Amino acid sequence: MAQLDTLDLVVLAVLLVGTVAYFTKGTYWAKPADPFAGSLAHTNGAKAGKSRNIIEKMDEQGKNCVVFYGSQTGTAEDYASRLAKEGASRFGLKTMVADLEDYDYDNLDSFPDDKVAIFVLATYGEGEPTDNAVEFHEFITSEDSSFSEGGSAADKPLGNLRYVAFGLGNNTYEHYNSMVRSVDAALQKLGAKRIGTAGEGDDGAGTMEEDFLAWKEPMWAALTESMHLEEREAVYEPVFEVSEKLDMNAETDEVYLGEPNKHHLEGAQKGPFNAHNPYIAPIAESKELFTAGERNCLHMEVDISGSGLSYQTGDHIAVWPTNPGKEVDRFLRVLGLDKKRDTVISVKGIDPTAKVPFPSPTTYDAAVRYHMEICAPVSRQFVHSLAQFAPDEATKAELTKMGTDKDYFSDKVASLNLNIAQLLETQSKGQAWSSIPFSIMIEGLHKIQPRYYSISSSSLVQKDKISITAVVESIEKPGAPHVVKGVTTNYLLALKQKQHGVADPDPHGLNYALTGPRNKYDGIHVPVHVRHSNFKLPSDPSKPVIMVGPGTGVAPFRGFVQERAALARAGEKVGKTVLFFGCRRRDEDFLYKDEWEEYKKDLGDAFELHVAFSREGPNKVYVQHKIQEQGENIDKLLQQKAYFYVCGDAAHMAREVNNLLGQIIAKQRGMPETKGEDIVKSMRASNQYQEDVWS
Template structure:
């Protein structure tokens, strides 16, 4: 029986009463639907194959990986690690109970300093007092579980503050918990705690995280075992502030009944010299060259061009251009470049000599951690010369704690007494460091200039020296104008100490750039730098660097007005901004008004002045420049003074939708904020809290951005 009989050329396809039961085509219809060419057949085959693949996906192929979640786990929470309990509980009180711990040391760290302090403190608690301390990343535990810590335990908090009073990324959950104490009626009557904050007084919200935590804990009736203390890195005093706090903390431990024991050095790493040959150079695969916060691989970049922007006495400002070439690196306008410096040869030689290791200078050795928690600082195979030149911070000041620790290896009783005198007296050591730059090599030579310190274990030196860190510079070129070239603007820093004789502390990275640039003034730097990457002697032709992304970006719409506030080399990213605006204007797009505030000593220090004047002409005077010279004769003007003078204009532009950017020292940015907030309060007739809410709203919308440093 024929159930379906419709031809393709039927003019009327409206269904009749029996059409809904017609389903089977005739043999004639099937022949009509058969492929008429090879292309039709291929298309039909692909269609059927695709349909089959879609239907069977997840059943016969591409089955879900049952271990896919591992990609999203934190390394410390992965199965098989030393922290297996993290897979089963995030309750800190349960960890303390099951692990037999006496206390927990929480750390909130953005750059790694608080984490390093916490790990060192944990080791000292065990070694000096027998206190079994759990060192805890705040993000590994539910903040609410802190409320369930028993009275026979106590907690120590090491909390860093950065930016606009922000907590570290790993303290986000803890921060949210603190700020909602009032809503949840949190009570912490059983919590006994001590706290230490890391911050910089040049910033507006100095140690804000510690202050908020202390207030919240007090409100919740927690017991503070000792007054909280704060580190101030404005003058590099963090290490000394920490040591003073630890002195008080250890006194607290003694008052709680813990007996302090004398500590003998126990290495956390094994150093073994080998006969395996290795060239006298470094690799870019060192652990220190791959910090967790990098956004790109570390690469050697060729110096294309370098010039001095000014050179006066002991002050130099260098403009350097780096060729990205085939490195694979790319950047966007407003990003940062991290330059990995090299320690001067004279400092390398000084340390090797004072340790009596001249004969082992180029012998290869391996470093093996004694525990899973010890993080490597050096490549798996290296030499002393390479380690001291490329990987360890041998030019940094020595903390007073290390002075006490190294005294046990003194070659003479007199040398030991000298070190103990400095190490046990904070005021005495501050006097010494204010007049003399004290590195590890210089400290050992000062204590005993006649004999070598060959009793100091190499493992001790590696453990106590910090890894060499990069210096971040705002990129002063536009990726639109120069996509394969990065410009750096660096002030060469040299600080004279008033000792007898006077000593000069040279900025490591800035003098490295000056030396690498091959400028004539580099001979005045007095630094001998032997750069070596892999097996190629570069002789200043390349530097190691990586790119760090930034949120300090221009608005998408070129018609958005801009307010640019800078001092000194803080102008670097604004040079890139102006270059980009000039290029966009050249292709016919509308450009908003640009009001640039720039401060420096005098007109001779006005970096890129001719470029700015040229861009003013190109932009048809849409760029207005307001200068603030502090040493030009007559009244001293600083950037914040000019902001106060033009505050109403700035406020009017912000209200009209302008974006404001501030770049330079944090102290300058703080003063600029204060000037504007004063004018906002008086103009709008609002109080301090309303002013703060107004500024915070602009910052959250990306209309008020700052890129500042201490």
């Protein structure tokens, strides 16, 4: 028998690996767990070595209800947690919350008919699934998906699956709540049976919370009937056990003082840097863009050299905020924890499937300062749940009324922009709510989320520096006891002031911890990661582009124009580049005024800038007016296949520009307005019309 040489052995090994992979259907090559999942103290889902089979997980933990979530900013995850908690406390369901990306979906055909799945699904951007729901959406809507028991989509393999669905959307986007609608349709096509109606919340109208509350009561009624449940009096049962470690020193190396994961705790910056693992980036430079003293607009250059991070022109940078010390102090004081702020606590899920939202052990101060969204508007449902812990009967009655009366809540809480600590402080007249368990605050408040900003630089021009352009938010409402200060933009303002040697870098007295946990942010640093976007220049620079960006909506277009100017300098043929920008006054907030003149030198007649000054004349002039004036030229460029971009406020400006463009096309081409609208829709579908908007 001939001896096997090295090549033969390699070939045989490859064949063996391929054979095992085929017959195990990838069991040993399952999607790898997030390398930072353990250090982030995630205790649910599929960690390395754990099953990705949701039915096995439910059986193992004795669950009969799973609440899946597809979430981008944390709101859908919060609603999923609230549904799971309410299902357990009011109806005796054995619930668990599950991140869609932690499980496989081909075994949903073996989902038992005595269990129920709830899907809470946010729609992201232009009708897209959230990052953690991409694979689920592709699988469930595909005609080619195959299931574990051999059935195809045509066989209606999900006949046993009973489900509930709620969507989070924004009516200012064309594809309103498309995620929940497409998943609902796909599940029914596969034979699954929906319980109750598919709910839809509208962030664009500002009614998300009330839409959710209005939907869930009839949903619970339908689910109770379907699963033969019995409602009982809901009594608070903690999801998390919070224990004080009086024998531990907060300064020891094992206690998290705001670090997002174990690598940061150990003092090492290790990539990849992403939504679970920020890069602590130096701010290379910063400056004020507004010339009027009462408002601030920041320009910052964030240095990412050596981090392994990269970006493309049009992407977003995520800034990880820190809560202002002023609100941290208020929160701890109102709970009677101000003298225990540095006490070490351990947080564990009482149920093995519960997901602890921050690393542990930590301290009260660190959890509140770095991980809990304490400055967010208050949820009516959460207010109602806190009534039982009121310091006296009169306060209990008041909170109960707020929690059950929609209009009363709007008048007394929502309209005043109160956060939870401000509300509790007001209601108890400064008396501490010392009977509120810290666990209910962990459960009831969102995990603090990164804030995303359109990158205002070109990766072609400055690949190692990311520019941020941001107005510092400050909202004052008549009659409101507090001015709302944007958490992240005021944090950035304080960093900028410190960089410029201002004696008091925190002009609003918010008292940010600028040096980070354990003073590790030496110099001027900020935690960031990059999120890739589909908001992109055409690959062919000779294509014309039309950009609409009033205010800081101009941010990505600074990057676009910067890039096209650089290409022109390099001898590339660059097409017509038209920018519509709007601000109040040319001597007050005309962003990058001098830069546009420099880009004009490179681009020549290919660059046109049309500026609307809303406060300079007897009548207010907005970008919409300037677009209308240029209607004929815009239509000519569109017929040359120009790309059309809009960035800024979704609720008003972006919607009006969308409608206006349809009218311009119809007028210039002598066709009915509905035909112009259809052309704009077609442009959107082909990516010729792109938006980067916010509500």
